[in-house]
Amino acid sequence: MDALELLIADHNRVRGLFTRFQAAEGSNDGEAARLAATIFEELEVHTKIEEEVFYPAVSSLNDEIHDLVTEGIEEHHVVDSLMAEAKELEPSDEAWAAKLKVLIENVEHHAGEEEEELFPLVRKALDDKARSDLGERLESMKASLGAPTAADKAHLSTEELNRLAREQEIPGRSSMKREELVATVAPSS
Ligand SMILES: [Fe+2]
Numbered sequence: 001m002d003a004l005e006l007l008i009a010d011h012n013r014v015r016g017l018f019t020r021f022q023a024a025e026g027s028n029d030g031e032a033a034r035l036a037a038t039i040f041e042e043l044e045v046h047t048k049i050e051e052e053v054f055y056p057a058v059s060s061l062n063d064e065i066h067d068l069v070t071e072g073i074e075e076h077h078v079v080d081s082l083m084a085e086a087k088e089l090e091p092s093d094e095a096w097a098a099k100l101k102v103l104i105e106n107v108e109h110h111a112g113e114e115e116e117e118l119f120p121l122v123r124k125a126l127d128d129k130a131r132s133d134l135g136e137r138l139e140s141m142k143a144s145l146g147a148p149t150a151a152d153k154a155h156l157s158t159e160e161l162n163r164l165a166r167e168q169e170i171p172g173r174s175s176m177k178r179e180e181l182v183a184t185v186a187p188s189s
């Protein structure tokens, strides 16, 4: 699939986890801690496929892209540090909640910047075939990291996809085409 669609699907899956985390925090702290662990796993896979496959593939396309990629790597670094620090704390520690809050703000900013600035430039610089080949490379790296790929969810019925998207608080789900839902939902909630 198109590399940009794959990365946007990852972003929306994580945005859904953020919504659920914020709803659980304070009232159901066991659930909040479980969701935080899922958020960390998702971010680790996503930043890895971007840093090892996507960013190197697009960085030299033009100067503007190069600058945004350089900034993106630094933003990943901030998120990595916050995750490492949060993992050293107990969820009952007030610093844990503060680190999660700042982490969410940083990821929202970074994902928004990728979608609004970086990805449109890449869409212009790479044709459909190149974006789709790059998407295949991202998918195969995901598979090698043990993360679910779109192929793992392709068998799900439309009804099942809609149910998962609703449970997972996927933003924009009601206007998504089937293939976007397939790429976005996690296989189970
Ligand atoms: Fe990124």
Ligand SMILES: [Fe+2]
Pocket (backbone or CB within 6 Å): 007, 011, 046, 050, 111, 114
């Ligand atoms: Fe991203």
